[in-house]
Amino acid sequence: MGTPMIIAGDVGGTKTYLAAFDPATQGFDPLVERRYQTASYPSAGALLKAFADETQLAPKRTVLGVPGPVHQLPVRAVNLPWLIDPSEISAVLNNTDVHLLNDLQATSYGTLVLEPDDLCPLNEGQRDPKGNIAVIAAGTGLGEGGLCWAEGRYAAIASEGGHATFGPSSPLEVELWRFLNERYGHVSWERVLSGQGLAAIYDFLCERHPDRADTSLASETEQPDRADAIARAGLESHSALAVTALDLFALLYGREAGNLALKLMSSGGVFVGGGIAPKILTKLRDGRFMEGFVDKGRMGEPLAAIPVHIVLNDKTALLGAAYWGTQV
Incomplete structure (x- = not known):
């Protein structure tokens, strides 16, 4: 096909989504979309070449959301043995323009084009249409980012806030911090709010209450x-103990989302993305998440006015990369 296209991608440690979009349509329905096992390819260039060979597309621009800071090139991906080099990708795509976004920047842009069915409200609140937006996403790791209104449109804010130091707020959480500190040294929020974090919380509770540990679950968790x-x-x-672990996880997830909302003063809303939230939706909706979110002393009331939504669409970062490619 000779029509100029945009290739957008969401590169993850386990899987990668790539899709082609036609900017002239002004929509975000992909013309073609593929899912790849990331580890099956030796480099980002090899993966993009496979996509181009399969689809026979001629893109004018390629935009990828990638895990890790993008302020220095090439990007050393987090949870991937890759150096992501835009020049390598450009060479295999006939010298197309290649742009890299942090994965949470891509997710943040993606929230701008989601449909109502892509979201589950936790708190309706009152949205400021030009207010800052916070985005937090727990999955393999913990991503944090956001959007600020500038010059008539939203611009995404890059962040590695998931690696900021975890701050316990109760005696039980202090015990959890000590447990994690012995295991890891520095205890970041990602050590708590991620897939490994949930497992670590469960391990902590088993050590604290060995008589209540579920042996059948222990076997399964191998x-x-x-x-x-x-x-x-x-x-x-x-x-x-799994019930208690999930309760604590939801409370802490809400607490850190509230921290991010305060730091950005996100009157435009908070979006909770990542792979974990849709899987534990009923737990996040039972009140514990919002309990942690508004547990901010004098700032609890302003936080209670902020809309909070769970993102159900697992292609949000892909859509965000496409959005950036059509808008910037």
């Missing part, structure tokens, strides 16, 4: 999907 197993056990009340 599998690669350990966090999923703990989440299922908690949601289905199969394990008392």
Whole structure:
């Protein structure tokens, strides 16, 4: 096909989504879309070449959301053995313009084009149409970012806030911090709010209450999907400690989302993305998340006025990369 196209991508540690969009349509329905196992390719260039060979597209611009800081090139990806080099990608795509966004920048832009069915409200609030927007996303890691209104449109803010130091707020959380500090040294919010973080919270509770540890769950959690197993056990009340772990996870997730909302004064709303939130939706909706969110002393009332939504669309970062490619 000879029509100028934009290739947009969401590069993840496990899977990568690539899609082609036609800017002339002014819509965000992909012309073609592919999903790849990221580890099956030795480099980002090799993966993009496979997509181009399969689709026979001729893009004028390629925009990728990638895991890690993008202020220095090439980008050393987090959770991937890649150096992502725009010049390498450009060479395999016939010298197309290549642009890299931090994955949370891409996710942030993606929230601007989501449909109502892509969202689940946790707090309706009152949205300022030009107010700052906060985006937090727990999955393999913890991403944080946002959007600010400038010169008539939103611009995404890059951040590595998930690596900021975890701050406990109760005696139980202090015990959790000590447990994680012995395991990791520095305890970031990502050590708590991620798949590994949920598993670590469960381990902490098992050490604290060995008589209540569920041996059948312990056997199951030896599998690669350990966090999923703990989440299922908690949601289905199969394990008392898994229920407690999930309760604490939801409370802490809300607390850090509230921290981010305060730092950005996100009167435009808070979006909770990432792979974990849709899987534990019923837990996030039971009040614990919002309890942590507004637990800010004198600032609790302003936070209670901020809209908070769970993002259900797992292509949000892909859509955000496409949005950036058509707008910038």
